[in-house]
Structure formats: C-alpha cells, structure tokens
Amino acid sequence: MPREPSDLAFVSALEVARAIEKGEVSSLELTKHIFERIEKYNPALNAVITLLKEDALNRARAADDALAKGEIWGPLHGVPCSVKDTIEIANVLTTAGSPELATHIPKRHADVVKRLLGAGAVIIGHTNSPLMAGDLQSYNEIFGTTNNPWDHKLTPGGSTGGGAAAVAAGLSYLSIGSDIGGSIRIPAHFCGIYGHKPSLNVVPMRGHIPPPPEILIPPADLAVIGPLARSAADLKIALQIIGGPDPADAIAYNWNLPPARRTHLTEYKIGYILDDKLCPLTSDVKDVLFQAIKALHKIGADLEEGWPSGVNPLDQYETYRFLLSSTYANELRIDKIEKFRERAAKKDGSDEWRLAWAWTAPHKYFQAISSARIMARVIWQDYFRTHDVFLLPTAFISAFPHDHSNPPENRRLITPEGPRLYFDLLFWISFATLTGLPATTAPIGLTKDGLPVNIQIIGPYLEDATPIDFAGKLADIIGEFQSPKGYEI
Numbered sequence: 119m120p121r122e123p124s125d126l127a128f129v130s131a132l133e134v135a136r137a138i139e140k141g142e143v144s145s146l147e148l149t150k151h152i153f154e155r156i157e158k159y160n161p162a163l164n165a166v167i168t169l170l171k172e173d174a175l176n177r178a179r180a181a182d183d184a185l186a187k188g189e190i191w192g193p194l195h196g197v198p199c200s201v202k203d204t205i206e207i208a209n210v211l212t213t214a215g216s217p218e219l220a221t222h223i224p225k226r227h228a229d230v231v232k233r234l235l236g237a238g239a240v241i242i243g244h245t246n247s248p249l250m251a252g253d254l255q256s257y258n259e260i261f262g263t264t265n266n267p268w269d270h271k272l273t274p275g276g277s278t279g280g281g282a283a284a285v286a287a288g289l290s291y292l293s294i295g296s297d298i299g300g301s302i303r304i305p306a307h308f309c310g311i312y313g314h315k316p317s318l319n320v321v322p323m324r325g326h327i328p329p330p331p332e333i334l335i336p337p338a339d340l341a342v343i344g345p346l347a348r349s350a351a352d353l354k355i356a357l358q359i360i361g362g363p364d365p366a367d368a369i370a371y372n373w374n375l376p377p378a379r380r381t382h383l384t385e386y387k388i389g390y391i392l393d394d395k396l397c398p399l400t401s402d403v404k405d406v407l408f409q410a411i412k413a414l415h416k417i418g419a420d421l422e423e424g425w426p427s428g429v430n431p432l433d434q435y436e437t438y439r440f441l442l443s444s445t446y447a448n449e450l451r452i453d454k455i456e457k458f459r460e461r462a463a464k465k466d467g468s469d470e471w472r473l474a475w476a477w478t479a480p481h482k483y484f485q486a487i488s489s490a491r492i493m494a495r496v497i498w499q500d501y502f503r504t505h506d507v508f509l510l511p512t513a514f515i516s517a518f519p520h521d522h523s524n525p526p527e528n529r530r531l532i533t534p535e536g537p538r539l540y541f542d543l544l545f546w547i548s549f550a551t552l553t554g555l556p557a558t559t560a561p562i563g564l565t566k567d568g569l570p571v572n573i574q575i576i577g578p579y580l581e582d583a584t585p586i587d588f589a590g591k592l593a594d595i596i597g598e599f600q601s602p603k604g605y606e607i
Contacts, residue, residue: 123151127288128601130349131197131356134291135238138196139185145196149178149240152198156242156289159605162270165283166290167203167261168211168244174198177240191238193355199234200290202278203244203261204251205343206325207231214327215249215258228325230294230343230360237359245280245293250328254304254543256280257522265520266308267602268569272517275305281346282309287605292352294360296326298341299442300513300547303559303574306346307512310561310570311599312589313346314353315547317580318554320373321357322364328446340441340551348599350590353558357582376580378587379506383595386588388414388421389501390509396431397545399514400533406571407511410562413596426501426508429494431549437490438548439541443476444484469527469541495553495579502578507588509573511546512559514538516569546574556582560589562596570600 121142126134137143153171160166181196201207204214206224208231213219227235234241246256246264256279257263264279266272267287274283278295282305285293295302297315306313321343324334345356354375362373380386392407393399399407414421425431461474501508515538521529529540550557556579559572573592577585593599 123148124607127151127155127605128348128599131194131199131291131347131352132349135194135197138181139190145178145181145240146175148196149174149198149242152242152289159287160289162265163267163283163287163289164262164264165245165274165280165287166200166243167246167280170207170210170241170243174240174242181238181240191236193237193359194234194292195238197239197291198242199239199292199294200242200245200281200284201231201234201294202281202296203247204277204296204327205230205294206327206331207241207244210244212244212327213260214251215247215260217259219327219331220260222331224325224331226325229322229364231325233360234294239292242290245278245284245290245295247277247280251277251296251298251301253277253526254299254540255520255522256305257520263520263522266517267605268309268517271519272569273308273520275308275517277301278346279305279308282306282311282313285309285311285346285348286602288601291347292356293346294343294356295346296341296343298445298551299544300551302344302346303512303547303557303572304543306559307572308517308570310564310572310602311346311348312350312353312561313559314344314357314582314586315550315557316342316344316357316361316582317556318342320361320580320582322362324364340445350558350560350586350593353589354583354586357586375583378583379581380584380587383414383588383591384418384420386420386506387504388419388507388509389426389505390421390423391425392511394431396435397514397542398535399511400516400535402565402567403511403514403516403571406563406565407573410573410592410596411509417595422505426497426505428497428500429549433490434494434552435545435548437487437494438552439472439544440476440479440487441491441552442544443473444479447477469539470525491552498549498553498555499579506577507585508576510549510576512572512574513543513546515543516565516567516571550574550576553579555579556585558585558589560592561599562592564600
C-alpha cells in the first residue's frame with residue numbers, strides 16, 4: 119500500500135528502508151520530500167550547510183532503478199542520510215568550519231562515507247560543526263550558527279549539532295558525526311534523539327578533520343566517529359555499516375558486532391548514578407532522570423546505585439581533561455611554548471591552566487597520565503564482568519542559550535541553582551571517552567520547560583550492541599523519540 123513521504127518524515131531509517139524495499143514509497147519521492155523539508159525548515163535551523171541535491175536525486179533514481187531489477191544495495195537502500203562537515207566526501211566542499219579550509223574539496227571519500235554508500239544510503243549533504251569540531255556549540259565563520267529545533271534561541275550542542283538538529287527536525291533519517299568531548303552525545307541530549315559513541319577504534323577515522331586533510335594518523339587516542347538517529351535500532355545498523363578496521367588493518371583482522379548480553383530489561387544487571395557533587399545536575403534534568411530509574415524499578419529491573427568500585431570520578435575526570443587538552447599539543451608553535459610554560463607554572467586549577475599544563479607537561483607526566491588511563495580501563499573492565507550497563511547523565515543541563523563569547527573557558531551557563539563553568543559539560547561524558555567504552559545516549563523525556571533530556575548508557579568494551587539494545591528496550595517502557603513541535607508538515 120502506497121505511503122505518503124510526508125507521513126514518513128519522523129520514522130526510523132530502518133522503517134523507511136523497508137517502505138522503499140516494499141515499494142510503498144520510492145527513494146526519489148522520499149529524497150525530494152527531504153529537500154522540500156530542508157528548503158522549508160533549514161533557513162531557520164541552519165543544520166544542513168552543504169546540499170548535494172542533484173547528486174542525491176540522481177542516486178535516488180538509481181536506487182529505484184536497481185530495486186526494479188531486484189537489486190538491494192544494502193540495509194539503507196535509498197535512505198537519505200547526512201554527514202558532519204568534518205567528514206570528507208569526495209569532490210564536495212568539506213571545511214570543518216575552518217576559514218583555512220573554506221575551499222577544501224577532497225579527492226577521496228572518508229572510509230565511513232564509502233561504507234554508507236556501500237550500504238545504499240543517499241547522502242544529502244554536510245551538517246554544521248564548530249571550528250575544527252572544537253566547541254560544545256555549533257557555529258563558525260563560514261556557515262554561521264545552528265539553532266536547536268526545540269527552541270531557536272538555544273544551541274543544539276556541538277560539535278555534531280548540525281547533524282542532531284537535522285535528525286530531530288526530520289531533515290535526515292540518519293547522520294554521522296564524531297565525538298571526543300561528547301560531540302555526539304551532548305547534541306543528541308540537547309535535541310532529544312539517539313546517539314552512540316562507539317568503542318574506541320571500532321570505526322575508522324580516515325578522512326576526518328581534524329587532523330588536517332591528507333594526514334595519516336595512528337589509531338585514535340580519544341576521538342571516534344559514530345551515528346545519530348531517531349531509534350536505537352538505527353544506531354545499531356549504522357554501526358554495523360561503518361564499523362570495522364581501517365582498510366590497511368583489514369588485511370590482518372576483521373570485526374563483528376557481538377550480540378547484546380541480554381534479551382529482556384529485567385535480565386540486565388544495571389548500575390547507575392544520577393548526580394555527583396563534582397558536577398551537580400540542574401533539578402529539572404535530575405527529575406527526568408529520576409523518573410526513568412523509577413520506571414525501571416517498577417518493572418523489577420536489577421538496579422544498583424553508586425559509582426563502580428574503584429572508580430574515583432575526580433581522578434578519572436582530571437585524567438580525561440589532561441588528555442583532551444593535550445590532543446593538539448603537537449601543533450603548538452615553538453615561539454609560544456615559553457608563554458604556555460609560564461602560565462602552567464601558575465597552578466590555579468583554571469581551564470586556562472589546564473590547557474597550558476597539558477601542552478607543556480614533560481613526557482614523563484604524559485606517561486603517568488597514560489598509566490592512569492590504563493588503570494581506569496582495568497577498573498571498568500572488572501566492573502563489566504558482573505554488570506551489563508552503567509547509567510548516568512549525558513550532561514548536567516538541558517539545551518542553553520547561544521553563547522559564542524571568547525575565550526570559551528570564561529563562559530558561564532546560567533541555571534536556577536546558579537552560574538556554572540562552561541566546561542562542566544565535559545564531566546559526565548568523560549568516563550566513557552577516557553576508557554574507550556561504548557556509550558549510547560537515549561531520550562527519556564522532557565523538562566518542565568519542554569526541553570529534551572537523555573540518559574547515557576555505558577557498556578562493556580567492544581560490546582556496543584549491549585548499550586544500544588538497552589536503549590531500545592528502555593524506549594518500550596518510557597517512550598520513544600518525540601519530535602519537536604512545528605515540523606510536522
């Protein structure tokens with residue numbers, strides 16, 4: 119039975135793929151409708167910043183022609199998807215929001231783009247990102263500011279804010295982003311969609327900016343590429359598509375996503391923590407999280423409150439902050455080193471000091487920090503021998519008003535409980551990033567002001583299906599993705 123594209127604007131990528139395969143709607147009809155929605159809603163959102171309309175429509179036609187011959191390219195056959203403007207698409211402007219890359223047109227696809235296309239996706243364009251993916255909001259000198267579809271005065275988060283806004287507003291069925299400082303998880307939380315930070319080095323980073331274009335890098339230290347979607351099932355299929363070793367490493371080994379550990383929610387051994395004095399939650403966010411835990415208690419879930427044994431949250435957070443700050447230390451100009459050394463000598467604990475220290479610390483200190491990270495991994499690995507998932511907030515606050523003042527470390531987030539440091543946003547996402555563990559963020563409700571709140575679900579290393587599956591089953595008891603108002607047509 120035919121289905122109208124307008125009725126499919128907010129369904130999952132997998133549902134729309136099934137509709138295409140069954141002949142209920144064509145890829146061309148659907149792709150045209152997505153561009154109609156982009157034309158209508160994107161001027162106010164500024165989520166999709168480089169449109170590939172002609173290429174996408176041609177590919178959609180080809181997908182329909184292939185289907186008529188009985189050919190299915192893959193699980194996303196004919197489905198309109200988008201990728202972050204830090205991920206290279208061959209012969210398409212890819213800037214990472216940097217004026218220095220304002221004319222950068224790569225010659226080859228990033229590995230994840232090749233895999234998306236191999237799975238049958240129709241890539242509609244690039245989504246907005248801050249300069250070199252380096253902020254928790256999404257704005258830059260080239261393309262401007264991306265707004266949150268729930269309230270245009272608010273940020274959608276960063277650095278995958280464009281992708282999160284596009285998925286939430288029904289402008290893309292799936293989007294691929296990246297995460298080193300919560301850049302998938304925080305935008306998903308602010309926009310009320312699903313996001314997944316994969317286990318470290320499961321998804322190849324080749325073709326991602328930073329580092330600068332054409333630079334080959336060793337395995338990632340913290341950063342990952344991952345999906346954003348409107349369902350947990352979409353996250354899983356996306357990860358299965360884009361996951362697996364870099365082609366150079368595939369000579370020696372391959373990768374298969376292990377199945378989820380459990381079948382029913384009540385079978386999961388669940389740890390959780392809803393708050394911590396190191397980074398207290400706003401009361402409205404905490405209330406929504408509490409209701410999710412209450413719903414789990416109601417069905418008889420096996421819950422245990424508290425940090426895992428051996429986890430010192432302050433130590434692990436400080437270790438993460440040092441590693442994050444040191445990521446770009448190799449780019450520090452020689453003539454600036456002494457200035458940063460002088461600043462590092464003023465051990466005042468400020469964000470400015472953190473950066474200076476991370477950029478100038480001696481190698482022996484970096485080695486000590488690396489050892490601390492290994493110990494953190496061991497502690498979490500032991501925890502997941504007896505537990506299946508660990509639940510915690512994604513961020514202490516819901517989406518907040520745009521603030522592009524510089525330097526970022528001087529920004530303050532205004533909450534009912536008082537002003538907060540901008541980089542407090544890094545606290546709750548730090549534990550999974552430090553240890554390389556998979557982390558899914560799932561929508562669980564709205565604050566009293568009508569803003570989305572997500573819960574973060576950390577799982578065992580390389581067992582990404584476990585937190586993703588848990589997120590999907592959680593939706594069965596507390597509800598699925600809710601679309602923001604005003605985007606229905």
